[in-house]
Amino acid sequence: MADLRLRRSVLYMPGSNQRALDKAKELPADCLILDLEDAVAPEAKDLAREQVCAAVKAGGYGDRELIIRVNGPQTPWGEQDLKAAIEAKPDAILMPKVSSTAVLEAIANRLEALDAPEDIDVWAMIETPAAILNIEKIAQARRTVPGSRLTCFVLGTNDLAKDTWAQLVKGRAPMMPWIMFALAAARANGLTILDGVFNDIADVDGCREECRQSRDLGFDGKTIIHPNQIEPANSCFAPSAEEVERAQKVIDAFNLEENARRGAIKVDGRMYERQHLGMMRRAVAWHEAILAKGT
Template structure:
C-alpha cells in the first residue's frame, strides 16, 4: 500500500517570522512547509534560514511533518539553504522551480556530497509551463532512489503568472495541468498536493477548492493561513458514511463464501477486489484522525 500519512493540510510558514514558527507547534496542521523562498524578503533570507533550521533542530512539533522549502540552486541563497537544511534534518526538502529531471539529479549530487541522512526526502514544486510539459519525466526521477523524490506540490500562482491563465473559481484553466500532474504522480507512486487558495478572508471559498481537489484525487492542499486548516482537514477526511461503507466492503470480502470472488454486491452496489485498498485507506485515515483528535 502507498504512503498513508495524513497530508490533508500542509501549511506554509514564513521562516522570517519567529512567532509564526512557534505558533505552528500548536496548530492542527498535518504538515508544515517552513519557507525560505517566496514568503521571505531578500533582506531576511539569512535570518529565515537560521530561524527555520533552529526550529527544526529544536523540535516540539509533535506529529507534524516538517518540510523546508529552500531557494533555487541558482540563487545566491540556494547552496547555503540546502547545506543548512540537511544539517537540520527535516522530513523533506522542497525544491522550487523543478522544470526538468536535471534539477533533481543536481540536488541528488549535492545530497550525496553533503552526506545527507537517508531519512530526508525531496519534494518538487511544479510551478512552470516547462514542468507541466516535462511532468512524467520529472515523476520518473523517483525510479532512481538517489533522487529521493517522494512528492509534488503544485504552484498554481506561478503557473498563472507564467501562462496568463486566470485563477477563477472552479479553476477551469488549471484543470488540465492539475490532472496531468496528478496522473504522473500516481503513475510513479508520489504524493501530490494542491496549490494554495489566496483569499484568506474567504475560508468557505477555500473549503470549496479543497473539496474539488479531494474529488480530483489530491492527497491534500497547501495553505497560507491558519483559518484554512479546518476547511482542509474536514474536506480531505473520509466522511462517516464513507468509513461505514468501507468497513462493510472489507468485512464482506473477508467472508469465507467471498474468498474467491472477484466482485461482490454490498448494499446494492458492486465492488471489485481492487476496491479493498480504497476501503482500507479510508478506515486507516479515519482511525488516525480519531487518535490524533483524542490526543490533542
C-alpha cells in the same frame, strides 16, 4: 496502510517571522513548510535561514512533518540554504521550480556531496510550464535518478498562473488539464501530490469548496497559507462517517467465506468488484490514522 502519513493540511510558514514559527507548534496542521523562498523578502533571507534551521533543530512540533523550502540553486541563497537545511535535518527539503530531471540530478549530487542524512526526502515544486511539459520524466526520476529521494509533488498554481496567464477562477477550469496531468504522473510513480494554495484567506467557504474539489480530484492534501484554512483542509480530506461505514461493510462482505471466490458482490443494493477493496481499505486506514492523530 498502518503507517499512513497524513498530509491533509500543509501550512506554509514564513521563515522570517519568528512569532509564526512559534505559533505553528500549537496549530493542528499535519505538516509545516518552513519557507525560505517566496514568503521571504531578499533582505530577510539570512535571518529566515537562521530562524528556520534553529526551529527545526530545537523541535517542539510534535509529530508534524517539517519541510524546509529552500531557494533555488541558481539564486544567491540556494547553496547556503541547502547546507543549513541538511544540518537542521528536516523531514524533507522542498525544491522550487523543478522543471526538469536535471534539477533533481543536481540536488541528488549535492545531497551526496554534503553527506545528507538518508532520511531527508526531496519534495518538488511543480510550478512552471516546462514542469508540466516534462512532468512524466520528472515523476519517473524517483526511480531513474540515482539518489533522487523524490517522494512528493507540490503544485505551485500561483506561479503557473503567472507564467501562463491562466486565470485563477472558481473551479480552476483553465488549469484542470495541467492539474490532472501532474496528478496522473505522481500516481503512476508512487508519489504523494499536494494541491496548490487558495489565496483568499478571508473566504473560508471558498477554501472549503476548493479543498473538497482537491480531494475529489485525488490529491493527498492541500497546501495552505493561513491557520483558518487548516480546518477546511483537515475536514475535507477526511472520509465521512458514511464513507467509512460503507467501506467497512464492503470489506467485511468480501471477507465472508461464501464470497472468497467471487470477483463482484452486492452490498446494500450496490455492486462492488474486488478492485474496490483497495479504495475501501484506504478509506478505513485514513479514518484510523485521523483518529490516532486526534485532529
